Amino acid sequence: MAGTAVRGRLTWQTATVAAVMDETPRVRTLLLEMPGWPGRSVGRQRAGQHVDIRLTAEDGYQAERAYSIASAPGEDLAITVERLDDGEVSPYLTEEVRAGDVLEVRGPIGGYFVWENGFGGPLLLVAGGSGVVPLRSILRHRARTGSLVPVRLLYSSRNWADVIYRAELDGLVSGGVEVVYTLTGSQPPGWRGYARRVDARMLAEVAWPAAPSPAGSPSDGPLAYVCGPTSFVESVAAGLVGLGYPAGRVKTERFGATGG
Amino acid sequence: MSDAALDGNAIGGLLIEVFGAEMTTATGTCASCGAVRQVAELTVYRPGLGTVVRCRSCDAVLMVFVEMRGITCVDLTGLASLGSRLRGYRRLRR
Amino acid sequence: MSPISRGFHRKRADAPADRVPPGQYVTTDFPVLSAGPTPHTALDRWSFSITGGRETKSWTWEEFRALPTETLTTDIHCVTRWSKLDTRWEGVSLDVLLAAVSYDARYALAFSDGGYTTNVPVADLLGGRAWVAFGYGGAPLGAEHGGPARLLVPHLYFWKSAKWVRGLRLRATDEPGFWENYGYHMYGDPWREQRYAGD
Numbered sequence: 001m002a003g004t005a006v007r008g009r010l011t012w013q014t015a016t017v018a019a020v021m022d023e024t025p026r027v028r029t030l031l032l033e034m035p036g037w038p039g040r041s042v043g044r045q046r047a048g049q050h051v052d053i054r055l056t057a058e059d060g061y062q063a064e065r066a067y068s069i070a071s072a073p074g075e076d077l078a079i080t081v082e083r084l085d086d087g088e089v090s091p092y093l094t095e096e097v098r099a100g101d102v103l104e105v106r107g108p109i110g111g112y113f114v115w116e117n118g119f120g121g122p123l124l125l126v127a128g129g130s131g132v133v134p135l136r137s138i139l140r141h142r143a144r145t146g147s148l149v150p151v152r153l154l155y156s157s158r159n160w161a162d163v164i165y166r167a168e169l170d171g172l173v174s175g176g177v178e179v180v181y182t183l184t185g186s187q188p189p190g191w192r193g194y195a196r197r198v199d200a201r202m203l204a205e206v207a208w209p210a211a212p213s214p215a216g217s218p219s220d221g222p223l224a225y226v227c228g229p230t231s232f233v234e235s236v237a238a239g240l241v242g243l244g245y246p247a248g249r250v251k252t253e254r255f256g257a258t259g260g
Numbered sequence: 261m262s263d264a265a266l267d268g269n270a271i272g273g274l275l276i277e278v279f280g281a282e283m284t285t286a287t288g289t290c291a292s293c294g295a296v297r298q299v300a301e302l303t304v305y306r307p308g309l310g311t312v313v314r315c316r317s318c319d320a321v322l323m324v325f326v327e328m329r330g331i332t333c334v335d336l337t338g339l340a341s342l343g344s345r346l347r348g349y350r351r352l353r354r
Numbered sequence: 355m356s357p358i359s360r361g362f363h364r365k366r367a368d369a370p371a372d373r374v375p376p377g378q379y380v381t382t383d384f385p386v387l388s389a390g391p392t393p394h395t396a397l398d399r400w401s402f403s404i405t406g407g408r409e410t411k412s413w414t415w416e417e418f419r420a421l422p423t424e425t426l427t428t429d430i431h432c433v434t435r436w437s438k439l440d441t442r443w444e445g446v447s448l449d450v451l452l453a454a455v456s457y458d459a460r461y462a463l464a465f466s467d468g469g470y471t472t473n474v475p476v477a478d479l480l481g482g483r484a485w486v487a488f489g490y491g492g493a494p495l496g497a498e499h500g501g502p503a504r505l506l507v508p509h510l511y512f513w514k515s516a517k518w519v520r521g522l523r524l525r526a527t528d529e530p531g532f533w534e535n536y537g538y539h540m541y542g543d544p545w546r547e548q549r550y551a552g553d
Contacts, residue, residue, distance in 0.1 A: 050272070058363070092362050113300065230266070329550065
């Protein structure tokens with residue numbers, strides 16, 4: 001397994017905002033220019049990792065937050081940030097920041113919520129809101145490496161306007177990628193998809209069947225990545241284990257509480 | 261389960277600062293109930309005063325990190341052991 | 355030296371300086387900050403106890419709610435730098451609770467469901483400065499904010515106002531509680547900015 005070792009300490013590096021792209025009314029992607037971004041070399045970033053971002057104010061006050069990397073290994077660094085109403089950092093990153101601004105980056109970080117082609121499959125990716133960000137890195141990495149592992153993305157969003165990367169996800173639906181949306185708040189006219197929070201019945205309909213043989217090796221059978229608000233992740237992970245997924249084949253990343 | 265809780269993924273950077281290595285896949289053994297889990301799957305609370313890492317099975321405190329005046333205080337006494345390929349710790353018996 | 359991020363600043367205080375201790379900003383939110391999961395103790399199993407006096411004194415929920423109560427409006431200050439002004443509470447004064455106990459201890463360790471502890475001098479619990487609060491904003495105190503009852507000592511940093519409080523251990527010496535063990539100030543006066551030991 002490549003790249004698990006991090007020798008010594010990570011350091012803070014200065015990055016310049018190269019561009020900002022509004023994905024939805026509350027979500028923005030920042031393209032960051034960072035000489036020496038390890039992720040530009042495929043072996044030094046793993047799909048699903050995050051970076052820590054640090055901001056310094058004129059009076060010396062500093063704030064740090066972790067954001068999932070939206071870009072794949074080999075690409076320039078991009079992060080996608082959702083505005084939290086009572087946040088201190090996210091309103092700044094989603095509303096104030098513009099090209100040319102600087103911030104500090106530490107990373108890439110993470111050795112657990114990562115995917116590589118050799119991990120087996122099929123892949124089940126389950127996203128709650130902005131939990132789709134690290135899963136998008138996994139999907140881009142899968143495409144860039146020409147992987148044929150089948151993947152289903154189950155993406156829970158409040159409404160259609162809040163779906164992040166919508167056009168990109170539409171474009172992926174061909175090379176072995178299925179995308180299933182559930183819109184929990186409001187749905188567009190004519191919507192025939194799921195319209196409720198992810199529950200056991202939905203998982204039973206969407207998730208790959210769990211490996212049939214209990215005697216199978218630990219790396220057989222579907223591999224699930226679940227990311228989003230904490231209560232979402234807990235509910236989905238429990239649901240997948242209830243369907244027979246071994247706990248070790250359900251990877252989780254909790255974003256904490258989100259507003260609303 | 262509290263919606264304010266995170267998991268060990270969120271403190272990956274802090275752990276590299278403290279241990280000098282990627283630790284989210286290190287396995288921790290709870291000194292209270294014996295549960296064994298990867299750090300990424302432990303429950304993490306960050307109320308601003310510090311970082312409290314708890315056993316997902318029994319909620320016992322496993323690790324506490326408090327940073328003040330540029331120094332990070334590390335309390336691992338809730339762990340019986342913490343191990344990875346690069347770093348290993350075992351609590352001394354008294 | 356870290357580069358400055360243009361236009362980034364901490365949340366600012368916009369209240370008169372005599373209401374806001376040094377280093378604080380005013381928020382209209384009520385942040386939920388916890389070191390552990392929210393306990394849910396059924397009221398028929400709840401009790402508040404004071405130990406370390408001549409005898410242990412304990413109240414059930416019914417007995418506790420039969421005690422005289424007060425309503426108060428006060429400002430609260432968290433060591434994480436937010437302050438919330440004019441918060442409304444309802445509770446039982448520690449003057450009432452401690453009057454039921456015979457003791458000569460000078461210090462108290464408050465203890466809570468879930469294992470949290472914090473230390474406060476007994477003198478700071480008396481004189482109308484501390485309550486066991488069961489109501490907030492005109493409604494029963496919500497679990498995420500410490501309900502069914504929390505300690506309320508608003509003249510000290512809010513980590514001293516232990517959520518889910520279940521009692522006090524009276525002691526002759528001042529023993530550090532959960533955060534104090536890791537270096538937070540033993541007393542915690544926001545107006546002298548006593549955040550950490552040695553401040």
